[in-house]
Amino acid sequence: MELSPPPKGLEAAYASLFTTGSLSFLHELISTFDEEMEQILQLRVSRKAHLDLSGDLPNFLESTAHIRADPDWRVLPVPTRLQKRHVDIGDMAPCDTQRFVRALQSPAQGIQVDFDDGNCPTFPNQIKGIHNVILAVNNQLPGVPHISQAPVLMLRPRAWNMVEHNMLVEGKEAPGPLFDFGLLMYHCGRTLLENQSGPFFYLSKVESLMESRLWNNIFVWTQQKLGLPLGCIKATVLIENVLATFEMEEILYELREHSAGLNCGIWDYSASFVNKFGYRRDFLLPDRSKYVNMEKRFLRSYLDLLVQTCHRRGALATGGMAALLLPQSQHADSYSKVLAAVERLKLLEINAGVDGFMVYDMNLIKPMQKLFERHSEGDNQLHQLRGDVSVTPEDLLSMPSGGVTLHGLKYNIAVGVLFINAWLSGKGHFFYRGQVEDSATAEISRSQVWQWIRHQARLEDDGRVVSRRLVTELTKELRTELGLFCRSGRSTQRLHTAADMFLEVVLKRHFPEFITSYLNLDHTFLSSHCLGEEEEEAEAAVEPSRGRSKL
Template sequence: MSNKQGPAGVELSPPPTGLEAEYETLFTPEALLFVQELISLFDEEVDEVLRLRASRKAHLDLSGELPKFLKSTAHIRLDPNWRVGPVPLRLRRRHVDVGDLAPCDTERFIQALQSPAQGLQVDFDDGNCPTFHNQIKGIHNVYKAAHNHIPNVPHISRAPVLMMRPRAWNMVEHNMMVEGKQAPGPLFDFGLLVFHCGRTLFANNSGPFFYLSKVENRLEAKLWNKIFVWTQQKLGLPLGSIKATVLIENVLAAFEMEEILFELREHSAGLNCGIWDYSASFVNKFGHRQAFLLPDRSKYVNMEKRFLRSYMDLLVQTCHRRGALATGGMAASLLPRDPLSDSHQRVLTTVTRLKLLEIQAGVDGFMVYDMNLIEPMQKLFQRFTEGDNQLHQLRTDVTVSHEDLLAMPLGGVTLFGLKYNIAVGVLFIDAWLTGKGHFFYRGQVEDSATAEISRSQVWQWIRHGAQLEDDQRPVSRELVVLLTSGVLRELSASCHSVRAKQRLHTAADVFLEVVLKRDFPAFITTYLNEEHTFLNAHQRTQLEIVDKSKL
């Protein structure tokens, strides 16, 4: 089938097999025109965002400087009077959201809509592999939910509120060309979601609400604000209808939290903190510096450490003094099904302890992956808080300096932690090659955030020759290759076909390629997205060789 021709300057790949009806529903002439105008207007500014990121990174590398709170925006931070727009009614009590909810997984999406969660992170980013099939299926499922076309789920005005998370700036949509360029992934996702669902969600007091991933500074927030203003005018929505929660997933953004809220103040639903993407950003920005050697995450990195605790405290203080909601990270643990088992109680105790830390810090809500954790965590909120949220907790006791935000935790590297990081990195790439954005390993859900910190740590430990606590061996190329072979043998034991085993070997090859690179790839998802076609072709070639050898 040939490419679909939309308005002048738009080319679209044909529909994936089996999704022809969904494709026709989404890519109407009106929708294509809207997305084309959106991309044409803001495409250059998206490119500028990425160039400014590279420029900032180069400046930090060349100068040796470290980020600080900006003098040029001190007037924003010092002005006590401004606030973000009022929190919409449906966002005021969102203690527990379901996270990593890739909406292309129809069964899990429906289960989440039927769950007692107060919100759903409808994730086209970290927990999702953005194949054309997954994007179309996922956006169409959101469309059906918004328009009450899914049987046996509550009306959209009563269902858990949809917090839609488009891809981050670094991702592109290979299947749409606008004026000779591949479409920015976030504008493709946002455009289709808001065009098809925005007015309906607004009419039902249920949005449109978004999560914004991997924002690094106030200028990126300012661009999203411009996009929101234009969109509302175009769709006939009142100013401030769109609300967005910004995920503070980058160390540079931690120094501009108030400025980010200020730029989005009519459209802000608050800020979110999450441990692994944020920790990985230290390696991204400063990983070549010995002073920023991040120790073993499995042993030494958690929200009780100074650099992460300071970040969470500052985020809560910043949000609440400006009338915005502060949300915590996601509990990735999977709860064993037998409620009488020791393992069930052990996991529940661990999750409870970690989430209580966030509640006591003043967060207004957080996420869980396992839906069996929703009600226990809601009860935890009710036991330790009063009312819909904790906006009254202004955290005037908090004073956070730039030294606090940059204080690396003490600790070394363990053989267990190194092997764990290798396994997570390999399995994430393997999942990606099957079109999945997350997987399960040792009682946890793992996604691109944990893959980022895993491959970041291995790259950095090789770069600095970090020594293993176990036997003082340095982490080297030779050791990582050796351990990857061992991990591969363990993981291959559970492969049930030649195809699965070959794919796993391909994933291991790509993982080694990433962690041994001279220059650190900024995002593993970008790396895989740009090489996805090659990897699939390579995989097919290898399978053909294997199949022929069996004849």
């Protein structure tokens, strides 16, 4: 095993993470499951190739019909601390110590401790984030409640597509999710269990029952290796891919001893349609800012089916994250409008039967908890079996009608460029026009721009074709506009680099599967963090405090 040296200023945290015992555990964990993980990734490639070559569409599996038809099986009941999951804090990158502490002091039921969508996985960020979790679990963060009383930690390791460049195991870079999961379990698993507060996980980007089977095998192996009781690990699977929607019962079945339920979100899921079917004109996804929301047939069907599937099997169903940010002043004219907008969208999820959802803004926690209490009964809605729901493949694959607007095109370009800019500065999310943006919104943004160029979509505004030239011109305009707010030559250069990288992604002949994979493997990202970029440069010039855009 080879490990990079500690980043400057994190020597003590590094030494506490990478002990002889933890390194031995990581080596054995990764070497045990590396081959099976590679097979999973190859199966993804094979499945995508089959869809492209055959023109087939996904359907519920005939080979597992007996699992869906069996009315008797259930997941094991979740522990007491997971019975009530009304409001979790989302996009919580734990390397942000100040925000992490605030979250632990908050009245939220849980915290999505995010090493994935809302986090930029630089080596310093991973070390600092995992170390902060260890401090929280061991009650060593000042002013924070005991771990048994603080919001429950829902630990979210990186997805299968991510690698850890700073650790080589048997000559290969370590899988990002096993690096994160292994360190968290080794250092925190037993303490969380003894305090009846875990270990609980979110699993990102799962696409099939085979992938949930792999995670289950990892859980069983880890519990045996660490001397923990079977079934103590609980995991919520994020259904972020259209293919996974057709295997939700099977995913629960594979994890039935370790399941904490399924989660439903909007943007990664919508982007997966472009990922899997984007070459087909029939799956041209219209302007997300105008025509895509959870009330549309394909998304509402997905939400309803997820709730029905979970509750039928005794599992919890959770909704997505409210990205809107409340104005600082409750007396501002926009305060009530923003709050009403969040309440309307979250009430739709509550009425669909979800057992909880996430917010980014901690000022939304109490209003959303009150909303839940007004419109539901008890700690959860497992009694809502949704017998009224009957979802077909056609429902799940029905694209909403609508076109492309100039506003939507510009917005998608801005989110894509600014996400790359944030990533290059060591951050996994940023604020833009009153809401938080992360890799999920970056995925849908760059996916739509790529698809609109590919299918030569026309703007509703003036009939212009969304062409390479138009997107390039708009990106240059944005770069110039944002450049006015850059505070140094280095931040200006980084913004220019981000704009160039965005154009490279959306103009590629073949669709890059994940923007995070592209960024994580790109030489610009690697070199910038090998040089040890200073913390003050991590603040993008276009990232105003509390989410107010300077544009």
